[in-house]
Amino acid sequence: MKRIFSVIVENQSGVLSRIANLFAARGYNIESLTVAPINEKGLSRMTIVTDGDEQILEQIGKQLNKLIDVIKVIEYGDDPYVEREMALIKMHTDMSSRAEVLRIVDIFRGKVVDVSHNSYTIEVTGDSEKIDAILSLLEPLGIKELARTGKVSMIREKKR
Numbered sequence: 001m002k003r004i005f006s007v008i009v010e011n012q013s014g015v016l017s018r019i020a021n022l023f024a025a026r027g028y029n030i031e032s033l034t035v036a037p038i039n040e041k042g043l044s045r046m047t048i049v050t051d052g053d054e055q056i057l058e059q060i061g062k063q064l065n066k067l068i069d070v071i072k073v074i075e076y077g078d079d080p081y082v083e084r085e086m087a088l089i090k091m092h093t094d095m096s097s098r099a100e101v102l103r104i105v106d107i108f109r110g111k112v113v114d115v116s117h118n119s120y121t122i123e124v125t126g127d128s129e130k131i132d133a134i135l136s137l138l139e140p141l142g143i144k145e146l147a148r149t150g151k152v153s154m155i156r157e158k159k160r
Contacts, residue, residue: 002031002051004076004083004153007064011037011044015069019046022063028052032150043071047152076153083153087131088113089122092142101141108134119144 009015016035023030031049038045050060057075064073091101101120105112110124124134128151135143 001053001057002049003057003060004081004151005046005048005050005061005064006074006076006153006155007046007048007070008038008072008074009044009046010069010071011042012069015044016046018067018069019048019064022067023050023060026059026063028056028060032148034150034152036152045152047150049151074155076155080156081153082156083127083151084125085128085131085151086123086125086149087135088147089124089135089138089143090114090145091120091122091138092144093118093120097141101138104134104137104141110134 007019009019020030022028028050031051032047033049034047035044037043050057052060061073061075064070091097093101098120101122102112105120105122105124108124108126108130110122112120113123114121122138124131131148135146
């Protein structure tokens with residue numbers, strides 16, 4: 001079972017290392033990890049995607065809460081949340097494939113952010129399923145290079 005942890009941490013050196021060591025020491029895998037400052041000075045948000053059974057996920061949450069640099073741990077269980085990921089995709093292109101690549105990019109509301117004589121670099125954002133879907137359509141046309149950010153997510157506000 002996959003689980004997302006949103007961890008608010010002090011933005012200082014060594015914090016990432018301590019969290020990565022926590023996972024490594026216990027044999028837990030980090031599927032994706034994103035880190036960036038938030039709107040509160042001196043704090044950052046880590047979005048960690050991991051998997052395991054319910055007992056392992058509970059242990060991960062408890063261990064994260066014990067770390068001194070961790071301010072808050074939000075575990076995304078059954079609560080509705082918004083998630084996004086960005087991918088940069090560099091495509092091999094020639095005269096015969098350029099139109100097809102642009103058509104696919106348009107369908108997925110992506111953008112061409114760099115062009116050369118024989119390549120396009122495409123930016124696309126969305127949930128992981130959207131990223132996977134565009135990759136499956138572009139792959140037969142010749143993906144040259146791929147960079148994905150990993151998930152970032154937030155709990156949805158409750159509606160009245």
